[in-house]
Amino acid sequence: MTLRDVAKLAGVAPITASRAINTPDQVSAEVLRKVQEAVVRTGYVPNRMAGGLASSRSRLIAAVTPSTVMSVFMGTIEALNGTLFDAGYQLMLGQTSYSAEREEALLEAIIGRRPDGIFLTGLLPPGKSRTLLMASGIPVVESWDLTPTPIDMLIGFSHSDIGREVARYLASKGHRKMAVVRASDERAEQRARAFSEEVLQLGLTPVVEVNVGSSRSITSGRDALTQLLDACPDVEVVFCSSDLLALGVLTQARVLNIDVPGRLAIMGFGDTPLASDMVPALSSVRINGEEIGQLAARCLMDRAEGREVLRPMVDVGFSVIERDSA
Amino acid sequence: MTLRDVAKLAGVAPITASRAINTPDQVSAEVLRKVQEAVVRTGYVPNRMAGGLASSRSRLIAAVTPSTVMSVFMGTIEALNGTLFDAGYQLMLGQTSYSAEREEALLEAIIGRRPDGIFLTGLLPPGKSRTLLMASGIPVVESWDLTPTPIDMLIGFSHSDIGREVARYLASKGHRKMAVVRASDERAEQRARAFSEEVLQLGLTPVVEVNVGSSRSITSGRDALTQLLDACPDVEVVFCSSDLLALGVLTQARVLNIDVPGRLAIMGFGDTPLASDMVPALSSVRINGEEIGQLAARCLMDRAEGREVLRPMVDVGFSVIERDSA
DNA sequence: TTGAAAGCGCTAACAA
DNA sequence: TTGTTAGCGCTTTCAA
Numbered sequence: 001m002t003l004r005d006v007a008k009l010a011g012v013a014p015i016t017a018s019r020a021i022n023t024p025d026q027v028s029a030e031v032l033r034k035v036q037e038a039v040v041r042t043g044y045v046p047n048r049m050a051g052g053l054a055s056s057r058s059r060l061i062a063a064v065t066p067s068t069v070m071s072v073f074m075g076t077i078e079a080l081n082g083t084l085f086d087a088g089y090q091l092m093l094g095q096t097s098y099s100a101e102r103e104e105a106l107l108e109a110i111i112g113r114r115p116d117g118i119f120l121t122g123l124l125p126p127g128k129s130r131t132l133l134m135a136s137g138i139p140v141v142e143s144w145d146l147t148p149t150p151i152d153m154l155i156g157f158s159h160s161d162i163g164r165e166v167a168r169y170l171a172s173k174g175h176r177k178m179a180v181v182r183a184s185d186e187r188a189e190q191r192a193r194a195f196s197e198e199v200l201q202l203g204l205t206p207v208v209e210v211n212v213g214s215s216r217s218i219t220s221g222r223d224a225l226t227q228l229l230d231a232c233p234d235v236e237v238v239f240c241s242s243d244l245l246a247l248g249v250l251t252q253a254r255v256l257n258i259d260v261p262g263r264l265a266i267m268g269f270g271d272t273p274l275a276s277d278m279v280p281a282l283s284s285v286r287i288n289g290e291e292i293g294q295l296a297a298r299c300l301m302d303r304a305e306g307r308e309v310l311r312p313m314v315d316v317g318f319s320v321i322e323r324d325s326a
Numbered sequence: 327m328t329l330r331d332v333a334k335l336a337g338v339a340p341i342t343a344s345r346a347i348n349t350p351d352q353v354s355a356e357v358l359r360k361v362q363e364a365v366v367r368t369g370y371v372p373n374r375m376a377g378g379l380a381s382s383r384s385r386l387i388a389a390v391t392p393s394t395v396m397s398v399f400m401g402t403i404e405a406l407n408g409t410l411f412d413a414g415y416q417l418m419l420g421q422t423s424y425s426a427e428r429e430e431a432l433l434e435a436i437i438g439r440r441p442d443g444i445f446l447t448g449l450l451p452p453g454k455s456r457t458l459l460m461a462s463g464i465p466v467v468e469s470w471d472l473t474p475t476p477i478d479m480l481i482g483f484s485h486s487d488i489g490r491e492v493a494r495y496l497a498s499k500g501h502r503k504m505a506v507v508r509a510s511d512e513r514a515e516q517r518a519r520a521f522s523e524e525v526l527q528l529g530l531t532p533v534v535e536v537n538v539g540s541s542r543s544i545t546s547g548r549d550a551l552t553q554l555l556d557a558c559p560d561v562e563v564v565f566c567s568s569d570l571l572a573l574g575v576l577t578q579a580r581v582l583n584i585d586v587p588g589r590l591a592i593m594g595f596g597d598t599p600l601a602s603d604m605v606p607a608l609s610s611v612r613i614n615g616e617e618i619g620q621l622a623a624r625c626l627m628d629r630a631e632g633r634e635v636l637r638p639m640v641d642v643g644f645s646v647i648e649r650d651s652a
Numbered sequence: 653t654t655g656a657a658a659g660c661g662c663t664a665a666c667a668a
Numbered sequence: 669t670t671g672t673t674a675g676c677g678c679t680t681t682c683a684a
Contacts, residue, residue, distance in 0.1 A: 002677055013655050018679070028653065043461055048438040049384060050677035053375045053660050060439075068407075069400045070599065078394050081421055085428075090435055092386075093419040095407055109416055112374040113386075135369055218603035251605050273396065277544035279577050328661055339671050344663065354669065376661035379676050 001044045009038040021046065052114070061300055062092040062110040063119040064103070070216075070244065072270040072289065073121045076143070079293030080119055087301055089116070098185075098214060104129045111136050117300030122187070123147055139303035141296040144287075145187060146315060153299050153312040155292050159187045162285055162318055163194025166239055166267060169320050171202050175237040175265060179208040181224040181249060182241035183216045191269070195239055208232045212245065221248015222255075229256075236265065237326060243268035243275045246282055250325065265326035280324035287318050327370045335364040347372065378440070387626055388418040388436040389445040390429070396542075396570065398596040398615065399447045402469070405619030406445060413627055415442070424511075424540060430455045437462045443626030448513070449473050465629035467622040470613075471513060472641060479625050479638040481618050485513045488611055488644055489520025492565055492593060495646050497528050501563040501591060505534040507550040507575060508567035509542045517595070521565055534558045538571065547574015548581075555582075562591060563652060569594035569601045572608055576651065591652035606650035613644050 007017035020035035240246035246268030271286035346361035566572035572594030597612035
């Protein structure tokens with residue numbers, strides 16, 4: 001079933017059928033009716049590959065994320081996808097699985113599809129992929145971080161600010177011996193560094209840090225607390241790089257009969273649905289991931305449709321959420 | 327940058343350049359070298375829309391899921407995506423957000439892209455979408471359930487079998503007053519129904535059921551337990567329709583100082599990473615979601631590439647995982 | 653408001 | 669092994 005078949009059935013030229021389908025107000029009521037009828041009768045579904053090739057507009061947006069299972073980014077991706085779909089776009093999803101090599105192959109595959117825009121979770125460091133992307137001329141949104149030198153557009157927040165603010169918050173609660181439990185990703189490291197620096201600035205005990213590597217499970221959190229207590233038995237508060245890790249620390253604290261927040265306070269990151277439902281409820285840092293997704297969708301569509309992008313760099317900020325655990 | 331530019335630079339015909347890129351062993355070493363050099367020098371990335379249009383093979387697979395955040399399906403989608411990507415395919419992701427209306431629009435949009443295959447989480451009930459899909463001739467895999475009348479291929483397991491087996495398992499542990507806490511989705515209902523029937527068969531107290539509606543959070547689980555204890559204070563075990571709900575029930579039990587599994591046993595579903603890390607560790611029903619994704623990828627690619635599909639209907643089964651909570 | 657012609661960038665089919 | 673020709677299904681441009 002092609003446009004020609006529909007046109008023939010409706011007794012018009014293919015281009016007229018195309019207009020009836022895509023820009024119905026450019027066509028007489030009579031023609032519109034006949035074409036619509038023909039579409040229904042034939043079950044015609046336009047071939048968007050052909051349309052995209054002819055118009056150089058694919059109505060496809062690609063999104064790149066490190067992982068999808070239990071990932072903090074999924075709220076963003078879901079919002080992005082929802083906003084795009086309502087406007088007639090579709091989402092292609094790529095996973096890097098935290099591998100730079102894979103990311104490069106992925107970006108080349110994505111560029112090959114000629115999407116109207118690309119959404120990246122995180123920043124793209126200088127390298128072959130970045131060069132390729134910039135050369136392609138495809139609108140890009142980087143996200144979940146800030147930098148003075150984005151590829152194109154940017155919607156994020158400052159991880160250093162978070163580290164500092166959490167340090168001040170915990171200090172204000174009277175904690176003096178602070179620790180960090182974190183995964184080995186760059187943004188977590190950035191938060192941890194700023195956190196440690198601020199703690200020193202405040203004249204408190206230097207921060208003890210446990211790096212759980214690339215596994216970001218509850219178990220890692222449990223193991224990390226054990227390790228931490230070995231190194232520093234009188235630690236008073238742990239700032240975790242994700243709610244999942246915090247949940248692990250919390251779980252292990254319960255197993256060891258350590259009172260939370262009485263003897264040990266715990267702070268998460270991400271404010272996932274898990275956090276508020278824990279007992280004790282987990283204090284965390286809230287990021288409005290949905291907002292990032294929605295804004296990114298708007299930016300990319302504005303670019304794709306030739307409109308000026310009003311705010312190509314947005315800091316969506318964050319908020320420290322005080323609950324029972326810290 | 328098009329293939330023509332590359333060909334010109336390499337001093338060959340476009341089709342020869344195409345061969346050098348796509349089927350390098352059909353081309354002399356000399357030509358291969360020249361074309362590769364031209365590709366590097368121009369930064370050429372083939373336009374897959376054009377290639378897809380010409381060859382009627384898009385190398386695109388579409389996947390449809392109800393939701394992505396904290397969803398049990400994401401392991402499947404991740405495995406699907408990984409397997410496909412390694413074979414040169416890409417994934418388009420669509421979300422129905424549990425809306426039939428949206429699902430229909432989504433499927434039409436998907437068909438418009440002429441993907442080489444479509445993966446559905448769940449079964450597609452008879453209706454306009456199903457008709458459209460069957461008419462399109464695109465290979466389809468339905469999943470996470472069984473039916474004698476799939477659209478095309480099917481990779482799943484029996485929810486009724488699960489309900490029955492869990493009932494027998496819990497009965498074997500000496501429980502007599504059983505309850506179900508479930509979300510209002512069809513598969514959860516199927517498990518609950520079979521569970522209740524089997525409990526009656528075994529001559530035990532009829533099952534009390536709490537339906538938490540469409541919200542599938544930890545909070546729903548907590549509320550559900552409160553509700554359940556109101557209705558039936560001496561309940562001995564709760565079979566939940568997801569690990570997340572089970573975690574909620576577990577949390578609330580702790581708040582109410584109810585011993586688990588001593589006074590109340592809890593059984594989850596999905597065996598997500600959460601389950602094994604809880605304290606007490608959550609007994610659950612394990613589904614090999616990754617296997618479903620991998621098998622589906624194989625089936626769809628086999629079909630797309632004209633190979634015979636050896637096993638178009640697969641029951642991947644399940645296993646009851648005994649841990650501390652039940 | 654409608655249509656004819658040309659072409660988007662690539663590959664299938666055939667020929668040399 | 670390489671090239672020529674034709675066309676995938678649609679939209680752009682221009683003309684009526």
